[in-house]
Amino acid sequence: MTELRSVAITGVGMVTPLGNDVRSTWKAILGGESGVREISGFDASGFPTRIAAEVRGLRAEEAIEDRKSLKYATPFSLFALAAAEEAVQDAGVRPTPATAERWGLVSGSGMMTVEFDFLQRFQREFAADGEIDVARLGAEGERFISSPEFARHRAVAGQALLHKRYDIRGYSANLHTACASGGQALGLAMRVVRSGQADYVLAGGYDTMINPIGFAGFCLLGAISTDNDRPASASRPFDRTRNGFVVGEGAGFMVLEDWQRARERGAKIYAELAGEGNSLSSYRITDSPPSGDGPMQAIRGALADAGETVDAIDYINAHGTSTPMNDLSETNAIKEVFGNRAHALAVSSTKSQIGHLIAAAGAVEGIFCALAIKHSTAPMTANLRTPDPECDLDYVSEGCRPMQIDVAMSNSFGFGGSNSCLVFRSPQRAETRGR
């Protein structure tokens, strides 16, 4: 058996509510800005929640000159194309005819593929009174939909666009475990490079639920904050007054690469993606239990997979959704795994500023971990003003904290109980261990 390879992060790209690239997003994170506003993408005035963290001013057409592909792109596929473009350019490497089959693509994608305007047209055409006229659908349905529309509605539409745009011909995976999708995608991608199934993987997540149907779903569930009058502080993870998450949208992609190849071509390496823990809470659809059971298996698994102990972790980018149960369960999972070390860790939730990017969350937050290592800075948890006696870790609430970060961890826990935990190692530590 060949020795397992280390996995380098050599390119990063993102589209977030705080900026349409890595540089502007990170600057806004450091500046303590909030991406949460009154919803502008559609008329949310009839909904109990009217705020969200929306992507603003993205002109994907400028990054993606391929007009034909754009015809096949949903809004969240555009986020993916823009973020992937930045990641590939940043890495300074892209598939060639000689390497295309050694490139893979792994992404976590959103669940809302049918566009609202299509549903509206469908309703007017086939369900004028709200009930579907089945005979009419049978007679007219084949002419009702266009070929690009049919293509856009496929769950693999974004995956197909990315494969085609970059001519990635090797391994492929399209995953969906709700809010854990992005984290699980990075973890799977790491294993693919590690085992030698691919030399390079474009890996990430992309999503939007900020449309009338997706947003209605969250409103109906009562899972999101209704602080319409104070959007900037609506997402306040670990705060005693937290009352739900804020829906965000966007995409994050990384280029993952066999460490040795990256070194040989002189690539800049942000960090090593060093370990993955992947578990299932098997408790309730929307929550992990207060004890932290489920998430803690993922955290332990990630540490073991990375060959690190609890003493090595400097910073945790928490799932930290700002729902009452998640933040309690996650805090208790960290305490259970880290024991006495739990209070010595810097733990923060960047969702306090960018909201919850659902299937993209784990990918964007994984990039934040890589940036935290590179820039020796732990992002903050914004809006944490009223301490919760049950959430008593060091949440970096005073502002971004300059600190050396050798090993960082990113948590993502999804509706449905899937949990992902990733470990990121600084290049220096990776090289020292390698010797």
Next chain:
Amino acid sequence: MQGVVITGFGCLTASGADVAGTWVAVLSGESGIREAATWDSSGWPHQLAGEIKDYRPRELVSDRKLLKFITRQDVIGLNAVSQAVAHSRIIEHRDGLADPTSFNDRTGVFVGSPATKYRYQHDYLSPLANAAGDSREFGVRAMEDVHPMWLLRALPNNVLAYVGIQYGFKGANANVTAHGISGSQAIAEACRYLRDGAIDQAIVVGYDSASELEALPYYASVGLLSSRGLRPFDRNRDGTVLGEGAGALVLETRDAADRRGAKIYGEVLGSSVVAEAEGVLSVREDGEGVSRAIRLALEDSGKSPDEIGMISAHANGTRVSDAAEARAFTEIFGAATIPVTGFKWSLGHTVAASGAIESILALLCLADGRAPGIPTLEELSPDCRGANVSAAEQKPRSSVGLVVSRAFAGLNSCIVLSSNA
């Protein structure tokens, strides 16, 4: 590296309510394809579907309270899992352990999911009609009329979640939403985590109700459906037929299976997933993706082409895909006449479920030494000569077989199975 063995399986298809029923139907040339009956499809230009017969959700899942939170495709998926789990007897083993914590933590769940469905959006038609174009009114109506649990019912990972909750499994998991290769890739990813040592056993399931109301006209609009029947590799084939179903397997490392003295039905030797990178709906006519998937899967399993005794082809009945597959078989196997069969002519194309269901049926072919004929095949198409298919039953030449699956986005997957215990 750990070998991965198969210790249980179960399925629910248009042709049978379980593995035995489906297998008998396929062997005896019976098809589950009919005119769609879950709605009145009379007069529809494309009305064929492989629907589950006598769909009674209360009999298909043990926890009836669950029916409020899941949809038809989830019910089908969970039913297949319960069959596979019962077949494997792992719960009896687990419940005999003094402390089952580690067993549960090291049991994974890997799912091939159809992701979203058009029918989920139908709950919003009434608010849309009542709002009459007023966007504010739509929000108000939606909050009043739509079920509070709507989003949870629509989750693409419901089967994954409820398999976990029902059995208490807490290990590594993935929910693959890759259209027609989802079921195969769920097997492949489970093997990855088993081989990596992250888990000791895994539940794998692929499920779908691909033949939903809106799917028929929309798939037909891009020329993919037949109105006459699914006739793989036939000169007059003119499209596929969508279907419903689920297939589930219990996979374990050989060590774990041996430790508990499990009955072993076969082995997953290797797998592959590759992309053709031609766009959402395009398929390469030269079969390059299929042949590369087969080559990589053979490499992964350490097998050479002459050791392969049978191929379960994707065989979806479309002009381009069947011909491309046949070309790939010629390229890999040359003039060697390896028996090729397929199952969609009987079950319909169950899309996200197909790779899992067809892997189970392929295992039975290898174990029983019988590759069923394809009765809808009347005359082999000249552009499919590379596929050694027959209307009559054939005999696999060894206990090792390939399962080929294909999907939108130009995705191709190949699983290598052996019926050796």
